[in-house]
Amino acid sequence: MDYAGVVGLEILYMIAFLALTSAGLAIVFGMMRVINLAHGEFVMLGGYTTIACARAGIDIYVAMLVIAPLVVGVIGLIVERAIIRFLYGRMIDTMLATWGLSLLLIGLVTLIFGNTAVSVPAPIPGYQLGDYQMGGYNLFIILVTAALFVAMWGVLKLTRAGLIARGAMQGPDVVASLGYDPRKVYMVTFTVGAALSGLAGGVLAPLTGLLPSSGGAYIAKAFITVITGGAAVISGTLASAVIFGTVNQIVSFAAHPVTGEIAMLVLAIILLRLMPSGITGRFFRDSI
Protein backbone atom coordinates (compact mmCIF):
# COMPACT_ATOMS: atom_id res chain seq x y z
CA MET A 1 0.00 0.00 0.00
CA ASP A 2 2.77 2.40 0.96
CA TYR A 3 4.67 1.33 -2.11
CA ALA A 4 1.67 2.13 -4.32
CA GLY A 5 1.54 5.55 -2.65
CA VAL A 6 5.22 6.12 -3.38
CA VAL A 7 4.81 5.14 -7.02
CA GLY A 8 1.69 7.29 -7.34
CA LEU A 9 3.44 10.33 -5.87
CA GLU A 10 6.49 9.81 -8.06
CA ILE A 11 4.28 9.62 -11.16
CA LEU A 12 2.48 12.78 -10.08
CA TYR A 13 5.82 14.49 -9.49
CA MET A 14 7.12 13.47 -12.93
CA ILE A 15 3.95 14.81 -14.59
CA ALA A 16 4.35 18.09 -12.70
CA PHE A 17 8.05 18.25 -13.62
CA LEU A 18 7.30 17.79 -17.33
CA ALA A 19 4.40 20.24 -17.31
CA LEU A 20 6.38 22.85 -15.36
CA THR A 21 9.50 22.70 -17.51
CA SER A 22 7.40 22.70 -20.70
CA ALA A 23 5.08 25.59 -19.86
CA GLY A 24 7.34 28.35 -21.17
CA LEU A 25 8.20 26.47 -24.34
CA ALA A 26 4.55 25.57 -24.89
CA ILE A 27 3.43 29.21 -24.71
CA VAL A 28 6.08 30.32 -27.17
CA PHE A 29 5.50 27.41 -29.54
CA GLY A 30 1.72 27.33 -29.28
CA MET A 31 1.21 31.06 -29.66
CA MET A 32 4.01 31.98 -32.04
CA ARG A 33 5.04 28.72 -33.75
CA VAL A 34 8.58 29.49 -32.65
CA ILE A 35 10.68 26.62 -31.36
CA ASN A 36 13.05 28.00 -28.77
CA LEU A 37 16.02 25.67 -28.47
CA ALA A 38 17.49 27.96 -25.80
CA HIS A 39 14.55 27.06 -23.55
CA GLY A 40 16.70 24.74 -21.45
CA GLU A 41 19.17 27.57 -20.88
CA PHE A 42 16.35 29.89 -19.79
CA VAL A 43 15.43 27.27 -17.18
CA MET A 44 19.09 26.99 -16.19
CA LEU A 45 19.35 30.81 -15.84
CA GLY A 46 16.28 30.79 -13.57
CA GLY A 47 18.06 28.24 -11.40
CA TYR A 48 21.28 30.25 -11.25
CA THR A 49 19.35 33.43 -10.41
CA THR A 50 17.63 31.65 -7.53
CA ILE A 51 20.84 30.23 -6.16
CA ALA A 52 22.68 33.54 -6.49
CA CYS A 53 19.85 35.36 -4.68
CA ALA A 54 19.60 32.71 -1.96
CA ARG A 55 23.32 33.04 -1.33
CA ALA A 56 22.98 36.81 -1.15
CA GLY A 57 20.59 36.30 1.76
CA ILE A 58 17.27 36.90 -0.01
CA ASP A 59 14.39 34.66 1.07
CA ILE A 60 14.45 31.63 -1.23
CA TYR A 61 10.72 31.71 -1.99
CA VAL A 62 10.97 35.34 -3.10
CA ALA A 63 14.01 34.42 -5.18
CA MET A 64 12.39 31.52 -7.02
CA LEU A 65 8.83 32.81 -7.37
CA VAL A 66 9.50 36.51 -8.07
CA ILE A 67 13.10 37.34 -8.94
CA ALA A 68 13.91 34.36 -11.19
CA PRO A 69 10.89 34.89 -13.51
CA LEU A 70 11.57 38.64 -13.64
CA VAL A 71 15.25 38.27 -14.51
CA VAL A 72 14.69 35.58 -17.14
CA GLY A 73 11.69 37.50 -18.51
CA VAL A 74 13.90 40.54 -19.10
CA ILE A 75 16.51 38.34 -20.78
CA GLY A 76 13.72 36.90 -22.94
CA LEU A 77 12.61 40.41 -23.90
CA ILE A 78 16.15 41.33 -24.96
CA VAL A 79 16.47 38.11 -26.96
CA GLU A 80 13.15 38.72 -28.71
CA ARG A 81 14.11 42.27 -29.67
CA ALA A 82 17.65 41.38 -30.73
CA ILE A 83 17.18 38.03 -32.50
CA ILE A 84 13.77 36.40 -32.68
CA ARG A 85 11.80 39.26 -34.23
CA PHE A 86 13.85 39.11 -37.40
CA LEU A 87 13.07 35.46 -37.87
CA TYR A 88 9.27 35.15 -37.55
CA GLY A 89 7.93 32.74 -40.14
CA ARG A 90 11.35 31.10 -40.64
CA MET A 91 11.01 28.15 -38.31
CA ILE A 92 14.25 26.34 -39.12
CA ASP A 93 16.27 29.55 -38.92
CA THR A 94 14.72 30.29 -35.54
CA MET A 95 15.72 26.84 -34.33
CA LEU A 96 19.28 27.43 -35.51
CA ALA A 97 19.56 30.92 -34.03
CA THR A 98 18.15 29.80 -30.68
CA TRP A 99 20.55 26.86 -30.67
CA GLY A 100 23.31 29.41 -31.12
CA LEU A 101 21.80 31.38 -28.26
CA SER A 102 21.81 28.26 -26.11
CA LEU A 103 25.54 27.74 -26.75
CA LEU A 104 26.15 31.43 -26.08
CA LEU A 105 24.35 31.31 -22.74
CA ILE A 106 26.17 28.14 -21.71
CA GLY A 107 29.48 29.81 -22.53
CA LEU A 108 28.49 32.98 -20.69
CA VAL A 109 27.40 31.18 -17.53
CA THR A 110 30.58 29.08 -17.60
CA LEU A 111 32.53 32.31 -17.80
CA ILE A 112 30.70 33.86 -14.82
CA PHE A 113 30.03 30.94 -12.48
CA GLY A 114 32.67 28.46 -13.62
CA ASN A 115 32.11 24.90 -14.74
CA THR A 116 31.32 23.52 -11.30
CA ALA A 117 28.03 22.33 -9.84
CA VAL A 118 26.23 24.71 -7.49
CA SER A 119 23.23 23.86 -5.36
CA VAL A 120 21.00 25.15 -2.60
CA PRO A 121 19.31 22.99 0.06
CA ALA A 122 15.58 22.34 -0.30
CA PRO A 123 13.63 24.55 2.12
CA ILE A 124 11.06 21.85 2.96
CA PRO A 125 12.15 18.76 4.93
CA GLY A 126 11.30 15.23 3.88
CA TYR A 127 8.61 13.12 5.54
CA GLN A 128 7.96 9.47 6.22
CA LEU A 129 5.41 7.49 4.17
CA GLY A 130 5.24 4.07 5.82
CA ASP A 131 8.73 2.67 5.40
CA TYR A 132 9.72 5.17 2.73
CA GLN A 133 11.46 8.52 3.06
CA MET A 134 9.84 11.03 0.73
CA GLY A 135 10.98 14.48 -0.40
CA GLY A 136 8.56 17.08 0.91
CA TYR A 137 9.74 19.56 -1.68
CA ASN A 138 8.26 17.39 -4.48
CA LEU A 139 4.79 18.16 -3.13
CA PHE A 140 5.57 21.87 -3.34
CA ILE A 141 6.51 21.47 -7.01
CA ILE A 142 3.25 19.65 -7.72
CA LEU A 143 1.33 22.48 -6.04
CA VAL A 144 3.22 25.21 -7.92
CA THR A 145 2.59 23.45 -11.24
CA ALA A 146 -1.13 23.07 -10.53
CA ALA A 147 -1.40 26.73 -9.54
CA LEU A 148 0.57 27.80 -12.61
CA PHE A 149 -1.67 25.93 -15.02
CA VAL A 150 -4.85 27.19 -13.36
CA ALA A 151 -3.45 30.73 -13.64
CA MET A 152 -2.48 30.24 -17.29
CA TRP A 153 -5.95 28.92 -18.08
CA GLY A 154 -7.53 31.84 -16.24
CA VAL A 155 -5.47 34.45 -18.06
CA LEU A 156 -5.99 32.95 -21.50
CA LYS A 157 -9.69 32.24 -21.07
CA LEU A 158 -10.98 35.01 -18.84
CA THR A 159 -8.95 38.17 -19.44
CA ARG A 160 -8.87 40.59 -22.33
CA ALA A 161 -5.11 40.16 -22.76
CA GLY A 162 -5.64 36.41 -23.05
CA LEU A 163 -8.32 36.95 -25.66
CA ILE A 164 -5.99 39.12 -27.74
CA ALA A 165 -3.17 36.57 -27.38
CA ARG A 166 -5.43 33.74 -28.55
CA GLY A 167 -6.64 35.93 -31.39
CA ALA A 168 -3.08 36.68 -32.48
CA MET A 169 -2.43 32.95 -32.45
CA GLN A 170 -5.39 32.12 -34.70
CA GLY A 171 -5.36 35.06 -37.08
CA PRO A 172 -2.68 37.75 -36.85
CA ASP A 173 -4.29 39.66 -39.75
CA VAL A 174 -7.64 39.89 -38.02
CA VAL A 175 -6.01 41.05 -34.80
CA ALA A 176 -4.03 43.67 -36.72
CA SER A 177 -7.14 44.95 -38.46
CA LEU A 178 -8.84 45.31 -35.09
CA GLY A 179 -6.10 47.69 -34.02
CA TYR A 180 -3.71 45.49 -32.07
CA ASP A 181 -0.13 45.07 -33.21
CA PRO A 182 0.58 41.32 -33.50
CA ARG A 183 4.32 41.98 -33.19
CA LYS A 184 3.75 43.58 -29.81
CA VAL A 185 1.63 40.59 -28.80
CA TYR A 186 4.45 38.26 -29.86
CA MET A 187 6.98 40.30 -27.90
CA VAL A 188 4.91 40.07 -24.72
CA THR A 189 4.22 36.38 -25.33
CA PHE A 190 7.90 35.56 -25.70
CA THR A 191 8.72 37.52 -22.56
CA VAL A 192 6.03 35.69 -20.58
CA GLY A 193 7.25 32.36 -21.96
CA ALA A 194 10.81 33.16 -20.86
CA ALA A 195 9.56 34.24 -17.42
CA LEU A 196 7.73 30.91 -17.01
CA SER A 197 10.94 29.07 -17.94
CA GLY A 198 12.74 31.12 -15.28
CA LEU A 199 10.08 30.21 -12.75
CA ALA A 200 10.49 26.52 -13.58
CA GLY A 201 14.26 26.81 -13.19
CA GLY A 202 13.92 28.62 -9.89
CA VAL A 203 11.46 26.16 -8.41
CA LEU A 204 13.50 23.15 -9.53
CA ALA A 205 16.87 24.58 -8.45
CA PRO A 206 16.84 23.15 -4.89
CA LEU A 207 16.12 19.64 -6.23
CA THR A 208 18.79 19.39 -8.88
CA GLY A 209 22.28 20.76 -8.63
CA LEU A 210 23.11 23.18 -11.42
CA LEU A 211 25.82 23.15 -14.08
CA PRO A 212 26.12 25.58 -17.02
CA SER A 213 25.13 22.64 -19.24
CA SER A 214 22.09 21.66 -17.14
CA GLY A 215 19.74 23.14 -19.74
CA GLY A 216 20.32 20.12 -21.94
CA ALA A 217 18.60 17.92 -19.38
CA TYR A 218 15.38 19.92 -19.68
CA ILE A 219 15.26 20.78 -23.34
CA ALA A 220 14.72 17.27 -24.71
CA LYS A 221 11.88 16.42 -22.34
CA ALA A 222 10.24 19.83 -22.69
CA PHE A 223 10.62 19.60 -26.43
CA ILE A 224 8.89 16.24 -26.85
CA THR A 225 6.19 17.17 -24.33
CA VAL A 226 5.28 20.33 -26.22
CA ILE A 227 5.56 18.95 -29.74
CA THR A 228 3.62 15.81 -28.89
CA GLY A 229 1.02 17.93 -27.15
CA GLY A 230 0.33 19.91 -30.28
CA ALA A 231 -1.00 23.40 -30.80
CA ALA A 232 -3.27 23.71 -27.77
CA VAL A 233 -1.05 25.18 -25.07
CA ILE A 234 -2.66 23.97 -21.86
CA SER A 235 -4.57 20.79 -22.67
CA GLY A 236 -1.87 19.60 -25.08
CA THR A 237 0.97 20.08 -22.62
CA LEU A 238 -1.00 18.48 -19.79
CA ALA A 239 -2.07 15.52 -21.93
CA SER A 240 1.43 14.68 -23.09
CA ALA A 241 2.92 15.37 -19.64
CA VAL A 242 0.48 12.82 -18.18
CA ILE A 243 1.33 10.22 -20.84
CA PHE A 244 5.11 10.68 -20.70
CA GLY A 245 5.30 11.11 -16.94
CA THR A 246 3.32 7.94 -16.32
CA VAL A 247 5.26 5.85 -18.84
CA ASN A 248 8.62 7.18 -17.65
CA GLN A 249 7.99 6.43 -13.96
CA ILE A 250 6.30 3.03 -14.45
CA VAL A 251 9.15 1.80 -16.65
CA SER A 252 11.68 3.35 -14.25
CA PHE A 253 10.19 1.47 -11.29
CA ALA A 254 9.87 -1.75 -13.27
CA ALA A 255 13.35 -1.66 -14.81
CA HIS A 256 15.83 1.21 -14.52
CA PRO A 257 15.62 5.04 -14.63
CA VAL A 258 17.57 5.18 -17.89
CA THR A 259 15.22 2.63 -19.45
CA GLY A 260 12.35 4.84 -18.34
CA GLU A 261 13.79 7.84 -20.14
CA ILE A 262 14.50 5.83 -23.26
CA ALA A 263 10.96 4.42 -23.21
CA MET A 264 9.65 7.98 -23.03
CA LEU A 265 11.76 9.11 -25.99
CA VAL A 266 10.81 6.08 -28.11
CA LEU A 267 7.15 6.66 -27.28
CA ALA A 268 7.56 10.28 -28.41
CA ILE A 269 8.83 9.19 -31.83
CA ILE A 270 5.95 6.72 -32.21
CA LEU A 271 3.35 9.31 -31.16
CA LEU A 272 4.79 11.90 -33.55
CA ARG A 273 4.66 9.38 -36.38
CA LEU A 274 1.03 8.53 -35.61
CA MET A 275 -0.10 12.09 -34.91
CA PRO A 276 2.18 14.54 -36.76
CA SER A 277 0.20 17.53 -35.51
CA GLY A 278 0.27 16.39 -31.90
CA ILE A 279 -2.33 15.00 -29.53
CA THR A 280 -4.48 18.12 -29.68
CA GLY A 281 -4.32 18.03 -33.47
CA ARG A 282 -6.49 14.94 -33.20
CA PHE A 283 -8.25 15.03 -29.81
CA PHE A 284 -9.62 17.95 -27.75
CA ARG A 285 -9.40 20.18 -30.78
CA ASP A 286 -11.23 23.21 -29.45
CA SER A 287 -9.39 23.40 -26.15
CA ILE A 288 -6.68 25.88 -25.27
Next chain:
Amino acid sequence: MTAWQSVGRVRWGWFLLASAGLVLLPLVSEINTPTLLLIWALFALSLGMMWGYAGLLSFGHSAYFGLGAYTYAIAVVNVGESTLPLLLAIVVPALVAAVIGAMMFYGRISDVYMGVITLVVTLILFKFMSATAGDAYAIGAARLGGFNGIPGFQTLNVPGRPEISLFGLPTYYICAAALVLCYLLCRWILARSFGRVLIGIRENEARCELMGYDVPACKTLIFAFSAAMAGLAGCLFANWAEIVTPRVFSLGQAAEVLIWVIVGGLGTLIGPILGAVALGYVKILLGGQTLIDNSLILGILLIVVVLAIPRGVVPALQRVWMARRRWARRREAQGGGARRRLGAAP
Protein backbone atom coordinates in the same frame (compact mmCIF):
# COMPACT_ATOMS: atom_id res chain seq x y z
CA MET B 1 20.58 31.29 -58.82
CA THR B 2 20.08 29.11 -61.88
CA ALA B 3 19.85 25.35 -61.67
CA TRP B 4 23.21 24.97 -63.36
CA GLN B 5 24.95 27.08 -60.76
CA SER B 6 23.31 25.35 -57.85
CA VAL B 7 24.34 21.93 -59.15
CA GLY B 8 27.90 23.11 -59.62
CA ARG B 9 30.68 21.16 -61.21
CA VAL B 10 34.18 20.06 -60.40
CA ARG B 11 36.67 22.80 -61.13
CA TRP B 12 39.46 20.40 -62.00
CA GLY B 13 42.24 22.94 -61.65
CA TRP B 14 41.31 23.80 -58.08
CA PHE B 15 40.54 20.16 -57.37
CA LEU B 16 43.99 18.96 -58.48
CA LEU B 17 45.65 21.80 -56.60
CA ALA B 18 43.80 20.91 -53.40
CA SER B 19 44.53 17.21 -53.82
CA ALA B 20 48.21 17.93 -54.36
CA GLY B 21 48.14 20.11 -51.26
CA LEU B 22 46.66 17.22 -49.27
CA VAL B 23 49.34 14.84 -50.57
CA LEU B 24 52.20 17.22 -49.78
CA LEU B 25 50.92 18.56 -46.44
CA PRO B 26 52.72 15.93 -44.28
CA LEU B 27 56.04 17.28 -45.57
CA VAL B 28 55.51 20.63 -43.89
CA SER B 29 53.24 19.90 -40.93
CA GLU B 30 52.55 17.38 -38.22
CA ILE B 31 49.63 15.17 -39.23
CA ASN B 32 47.64 14.53 -36.07
CA THR B 33 45.56 17.72 -36.30
CA PRO B 34 45.11 17.67 -40.10
CA THR B 35 43.82 14.07 -39.85
CA LEU B 36 41.16 15.12 -37.38
CA LEU B 37 40.23 18.12 -39.51
CA LEU B 38 39.82 15.88 -42.57
CA ILE B 39 37.51 13.58 -40.59
CA TRP B 40 35.42 16.54 -39.46
CA ALA B 41 35.34 17.82 -43.04
CA LEU B 42 33.97 14.47 -44.21
CA PHE B 43 31.32 14.57 -41.47
CA ALA B 44 30.34 18.12 -42.47
CA LEU B 45 30.24 17.08 -46.13
CA SER B 46 27.74 14.33 -45.28
CA LEU B 47 25.36 16.81 -43.65
CA GLY B 48 26.01 19.48 -46.28
CA MET B 49 25.03 17.09 -49.07
CA MET B 50 21.69 16.31 -47.50
CA TRP B 51 20.85 19.73 -46.05
CA GLY B 52 22.28 21.96 -48.77
CA TYR B 53 20.97 20.05 -51.76
CA ALA B 54 17.89 18.08 -50.66
CA GLY B 55 16.88 20.64 -48.02
CA LEU B 56 16.65 17.97 -45.30
CA LEU B 57 18.01 19.14 -41.98
CA SER B 58 18.98 16.45 -39.52
CA PHE B 59 19.41 18.08 -36.11
CA GLY B 60 21.06 14.99 -34.73
CA HIS B 61 23.50 13.92 -37.40
CA SER B 62 25.99 12.89 -34.75
CA ALA B 63 23.81 9.77 -34.31
CA TYR B 64 25.21 8.30 -37.54
CA PHE B 65 28.74 9.50 -36.88
CA GLY B 66 28.59 7.79 -33.50
CA LEU B 67 26.96 4.68 -34.90
CA GLY B 68 29.82 4.38 -37.39
CA ALA B 69 32.40 4.73 -34.62
CA TYR B 70 30.67 2.23 -32.32
CA THR B 71 29.97 -0.26 -35.11
CA TYR B 72 33.63 -0.26 -36.10
CA ALA B 73 34.85 -0.63 -32.53
CA ILE B 74 32.42 -3.42 -31.63
CA ALA B 75 33.01 -5.30 -34.88
CA VAL B 76 36.79 -5.04 -34.84
CA VAL B 77 36.98 -6.31 -31.26
CA ASN B 78 34.96 -9.35 -32.35
CA VAL B 79 36.46 -9.95 -35.80
CA GLY B 80 40.06 -8.89 -35.21
CA GLU B 81 40.51 -7.75 -38.81
CA SER B 82 39.43 -4.33 -40.01
CA THR B 83 38.00 -4.81 -43.53
CA LEU B 84 34.58 -6.13 -42.54
CA PRO B 85 34.21 -3.69 -39.59
CA LEU B 86 34.99 -0.78 -41.92
CA LEU B 87 32.24 -1.88 -44.30
CA LEU B 88 29.83 -2.46 -41.43
CA ALA B 89 30.57 1.04 -40.10
CA ILE B 90 29.26 2.38 -43.41
CA VAL B 91 26.33 -0.04 -43.85
CA VAL B 92 24.87 -0.03 -40.33
CA PRO B 93 24.35 3.77 -40.05
CA ALA B 94 22.91 3.77 -43.58
CA LEU B 95 20.40 1.04 -42.66
CA VAL B 96 19.41 2.78 -39.42
CA ALA B 97 18.96 6.05 -41.30
CA ALA B 98 16.94 4.29 -43.99
CA VAL B 99 14.54 2.88 -41.38
CA ILE B 100 14.18 6.19 -39.53
CA GLY B 101 14.00 8.13 -42.79
CA ALA B 102 11.34 5.85 -44.27
CA MET B 103 9.32 6.22 -41.08
CA MET B 104 9.52 10.01 -41.27
CA PHE B 105 9.26 10.64 -44.99
CA TYR B 106 6.51 8.14 -45.80
CA GLY B 107 4.68 9.56 -42.80
CA ARG B 108 4.82 13.02 -44.46
CA ILE B 109 6.37 14.59 -41.39
CA SER B 110 7.21 18.28 -41.81
CA ASP B 111 10.74 19.62 -41.47
CA VAL B 112 10.29 20.87 -37.90
CA TYR B 113 9.12 17.49 -36.68
CA MET B 114 11.94 15.88 -38.62
CA GLY B 115 14.28 18.07 -36.58
CA VAL B 116 12.68 16.86 -33.36
CA ILE B 117 12.77 13.18 -34.31
CA THR B 118 16.40 13.24 -35.47
CA LEU B 119 17.36 15.04 -32.28
CA VAL B 120 15.51 12.53 -30.12
CA VAL B 121 17.21 9.60 -31.88
CA THR B 122 20.60 11.10 -30.98
CA LEU B 123 19.50 11.59 -27.37
CA ILE B 124 18.29 7.99 -27.13
CA LEU B 125 21.64 6.69 -28.36
CA PHE B 126 23.54 9.02 -26.02
CA LYS B 127 21.46 8.00 -22.98
CA PHE B 128 21.63 4.31 -23.84
CA MET B 129 25.37 4.20 -24.51
CA SER B 130 26.10 6.20 -21.36
CA ALA B 131 24.16 3.66 -19.29
CA THR B 132 25.89 0.53 -20.55
CA ALA B 133 28.53 0.21 -17.87
CA GLY B 134 29.03 -3.30 -16.53
CA ASP B 135 29.47 -6.80 -17.90
CA ALA B 136 25.80 -7.23 -18.76
CA TYR B 137 26.19 -4.88 -21.71
CA ALA B 138 28.44 -6.57 -24.22
CA ILE B 139 28.14 -7.46 -27.87
CA GLY B 140 30.22 -10.57 -28.43
CA ALA B 141 33.63 -9.85 -26.95
CA ALA B 142 33.12 -6.07 -26.94
CA ARG B 143 32.03 -4.51 -23.66
CA LEU B 144 30.19 -1.26 -24.28
CA GLY B 145 31.72 0.32 -21.19
CA GLY B 146 29.10 2.99 -20.40
CA PHE B 147 30.41 6.52 -20.17
CA ASN B 148 34.03 5.40 -20.47
CA GLY B 149 33.41 3.87 -23.87
CA ILE B 150 35.43 1.22 -25.67
CA PRO B 151 39.18 1.79 -25.52
CA GLY B 152 42.10 0.01 -27.10
CA PHE B 153 40.60 -1.71 -30.12
CA GLN B 154 42.60 -2.53 -33.20
CA THR B 155 43.04 0.25 -35.75
CA LEU B 156 42.72 -0.20 -39.51
CA ASN B 157 45.01 -2.74 -41.13
CA VAL B 158 45.99 -3.73 -44.63
CA PRO B 159 43.01 -5.75 -45.92
CA GLY B 160 43.56 -9.43 -45.18
CA ARG B 161 46.72 -8.80 -43.16
CA PRO B 162 45.64 -8.07 -39.58
CA GLU B 163 49.26 -8.03 -38.39
CA ILE B 164 50.14 -4.93 -40.48
CA SER B 165 48.17 -2.18 -38.80
CA LEU B 166 47.97 1.33 -40.17
CA PHE B 167 48.34 4.41 -38.05
CA GLY B 168 49.93 7.83 -38.23
CA LEU B 169 50.79 8.78 -41.80
CA PRO B 170 48.74 6.01 -43.51
CA THR B 171 45.68 7.07 -41.47
CA TYR B 172 46.15 10.61 -42.72
CA TYR B 173 46.24 9.44 -46.31
CA ILE B 174 43.25 7.17 -45.79
CA CYS B 175 41.25 10.11 -44.43
CA ALA B 176 42.38 12.36 -47.28
CA ALA B 177 41.45 9.71 -49.84
CA ALA B 178 38.08 9.14 -48.18
CA LEU B 179 37.29 12.86 -48.28
CA VAL B 180 38.36 13.28 -51.91
CA LEU B 181 36.47 10.18 -53.05
CA CYS B 182 33.33 11.15 -51.16
CA TYR B 183 33.53 14.64 -52.65
CA LEU B 184 33.74 13.19 -56.16
CA LEU B 185 30.92 10.76 -55.39
CA CYS B 186 28.70 13.65 -54.24
CA ARG B 187 29.53 15.62 -57.37
CA TRP B 188 28.73 12.59 -59.51
CA ILE B 189 25.38 12.07 -57.78
CA LEU B 190 24.51 15.76 -58.16
CA ALA B 191 25.34 15.69 -61.85
CA ARG B 192 22.96 12.81 -62.44
CA SER B 193 19.20 13.12 -62.73
CA PHE B 194 18.83 11.92 -59.12
CA GLY B 195 20.80 14.97 -57.99
CA ARG B 196 18.52 17.24 -59.96
CA VAL B 197 15.46 15.61 -58.41
CA LEU B 198 16.98 16.30 -54.98
CA ILE B 199 17.34 19.98 -55.80
CA GLY B 200 13.81 19.93 -57.17
CA ILE B 201 12.58 18.56 -53.85
CA ARG B 202 14.41 21.33 -52.03
CA GLU B 203 12.91 23.99 -54.26
CA ASN B 204 9.35 22.69 -54.51
CA GLU B 205 8.39 19.33 -53.12
CA ALA B 206 4.76 19.32 -54.30
CA ARG B 207 5.76 20.07 -57.87
CA CYS B 208 8.31 17.25 -57.85
CA GLU B 209 5.70 14.87 -56.58
CA LEU B 210 3.19 15.95 -59.22
CA MET B 211 5.78 15.38 -61.92
CA GLY B 212 5.80 11.75 -60.88
CA TYR B 213 8.92 11.45 -58.76
CA ASP B 214 8.74 9.30 -55.66
CA VAL B 215 9.72 12.02 -53.19
CA PRO B 216 9.71 9.92 -49.98
CA ALA B 217 11.94 7.31 -51.65
CA CYS B 218 14.40 9.95 -52.86
CA LYS B 219 14.53 11.56 -49.41
CA THR B 220 15.06 8.20 -47.70
CA LEU B 221 17.82 7.35 -50.15
CA ILE B 222 19.76 10.59 -49.68
CA PHE B 223 19.32 10.36 -45.91
CA ALA B 224 20.80 6.86 -45.95
CA PHE B 225 23.63 7.97 -48.24
CA SER B 226 24.44 10.88 -45.97
CA ALA B 227 24.36 8.61 -42.92
CA ALA B 228 26.74 6.19 -44.66
CA MET B 229 29.21 9.03 -45.19
CA ALA B 230 28.79 10.18 -41.59
CA GLY B 231 29.36 6.56 -40.50
CA LEU B 232 32.59 6.40 -42.48
CA ALA B 233 33.69 9.64 -40.82
CA GLY B 234 32.81 8.13 -37.44
CA CYS B 235 34.81 5.00 -38.20
CA LEU B 236 37.85 7.09 -39.17
CA PHE B 237 37.36 9.15 -36.00
CA ALA B 238 37.41 5.97 -33.93
CA ASN B 239 40.70 5.07 -35.61
CA TRP B 240 42.14 8.52 -34.97
CA ALA B 241 41.09 8.68 -31.32
CA GLU B 242 41.64 4.94 -30.65
CA ILE B 243 38.69 5.09 -28.26
CA VAL B 244 34.95 5.61 -28.70
CA THR B 245 32.86 7.18 -25.94
CA PRO B 246 29.18 8.23 -25.86
CA ARG B 247 30.40 11.80 -26.41
CA VAL B 248 30.30 11.08 -30.17
CA PHE B 249 26.49 11.12 -29.83
CA SER B 250 26.35 14.27 -27.73
CA LEU B 251 24.24 17.31 -28.55
CA GLY B 252 27.42 19.38 -28.66
CA GLN B 253 28.77 17.25 -31.49
CA ALA B 254 25.43 17.52 -33.31
CA ALA B 255 25.41 21.30 -32.93
CA GLU B 256 28.99 21.67 -34.06
CA VAL B 257 28.59 19.90 -37.39
CA LEU B 258 25.48 21.95 -38.08
CA ILE B 259 27.38 25.16 -37.42
CA TRP B 260 30.27 24.11 -39.66
CA VAL B 261 27.86 23.44 -42.50
CA ILE B 262 25.78 26.59 -42.19
CA VAL B 263 28.78 28.86 -41.68
CA GLY B 264 30.62 27.25 -44.59
CA GLY B 265 27.67 27.46 -46.90
CA LEU B 266 24.49 25.69 -47.89
CA GLY B 267 24.13 24.44 -51.41
CA THR B 268 27.84 23.98 -51.95
CA LEU B 269 30.09 21.02 -51.25
CA ILE B 270 33.27 22.96 -50.61
CA GLY B 271 31.53 25.24 -48.06
CA PRO B 272 30.91 22.55 -45.42
CA ILE B 273 34.44 21.20 -45.92
CA LEU B 274 36.05 24.61 -45.47
CA GLY B 275 33.69 25.44 -42.60
CA ALA B 276 34.66 22.27 -40.76
CA VAL B 277 38.38 22.77 -41.32
CA ALA B 278 38.38 26.46 -40.33
CA LEU B 279 36.07 26.23 -37.32
CA GLY B 280 37.56 22.90 -36.26
CA TYR B 281 40.97 24.53 -36.24
CA VAL B 282 39.65 27.47 -34.23
CA LYS B 283 38.15 24.98 -31.79
CA ILE B 284 41.49 23.24 -31.36
CA LEU B 285 43.21 26.59 -30.81
CA LEU B 286 40.57 27.66 -28.28
CA GLY B 287 40.87 24.29 -26.55
CA GLY B 288 44.42 25.25 -25.60
CA GLN B 289 43.29 28.16 -23.40
CA THR B 290 40.59 28.60 -20.80
CA LEU B 291 39.89 32.34 -21.06
CA ILE B 292 37.13 32.20 -23.63
CA ASP B 293 34.71 29.31 -23.77
CA ASN B 294 34.47 27.56 -27.13
CA SER B 295 30.67 27.33 -27.03
CA LEU B 296 30.46 31.10 -26.49
CA ILE B 297 32.26 31.73 -29.78
CA LEU B 298 30.30 29.06 -31.65
CA GLY B 299 27.02 30.42 -30.31
CA ILE B 300 27.73 34.00 -31.37
CA LEU B 301 28.92 32.76 -34.75
CA LEU B 302 25.75 30.74 -35.35
CA ILE B 303 23.45 33.64 -34.41
CA VAL B 304 25.36 36.15 -36.55
CA VAL B 305 25.42 33.82 -39.57
CA VAL B 306 21.70 32.98 -39.33
CA LEU B 307 20.81 36.66 -39.04
CA ALA B 308 23.28 38.16 -41.50
CA ILE B 309 24.31 35.52 -44.06
CA PRO B 310 21.71 32.75 -43.78
CA ARG B 311 23.16 30.80 -46.71
CA GLY B 312 26.71 30.78 -45.41
CA VAL B 313 30.07 32.32 -46.20
CA VAL B 314 31.04 30.51 -49.41
CA PRO B 315 27.79 31.30 -51.33
CA ALA B 316 28.00 34.90 -50.10
CA LEU B 317 31.58 35.19 -51.39
CA GLN B 318 30.53 33.57 -54.66
CA ARG B 319 27.84 36.20 -55.07
CA VAL B 320 30.31 39.01 -54.39
CA TRP B 321 32.75 37.46 -56.88
CA MET B 322 30.07 37.13 -59.57
CA ALA B 323 28.89 40.69 -59.02
CA ARG B 324 32.46 41.99 -59.32
CA ARG B 325 33.02 40.08 -62.54
CA ARG B 326 29.79 41.39 -64.01
CA TRP B 327 30.78 44.88 -62.96
CA ALA B 328 34.23 44.56 -64.55
CA ARG B 329 32.73 43.21 -67.76
CA ARG B 330 30.25 46.08 -67.93
CA ARG B 331 33.03 48.60 -67.40
CA GLU B 332 35.04 47.00 -70.13
CA ALA B 333 32.01 47.05 -72.43
CA GLN B 334 31.50 50.75 -71.78
CA GLY B 335 35.18 51.61 -72.15
CA GLY B 336 37.77 50.98 -74.86
CA GLY B 337 37.17 47.23 -75.14
CA ALA B 338 33.65 47.76 -76.40
CA ARG B 339 34.68 50.13 -79.13
CA ARG B 340 37.36 47.77 -80.31
CA ARG B 341 34.90 44.90 -80.44
CA LEU B 342 32.30 47.02 -82.18
CA GLY B 343 34.88 48.15 -84.68
CA ALA B 344 35.92 44.58 -85.38
CA ALA B 345 32.37 43.47 -86.07
CA PRO B 346 31.27 44.24 -89.60
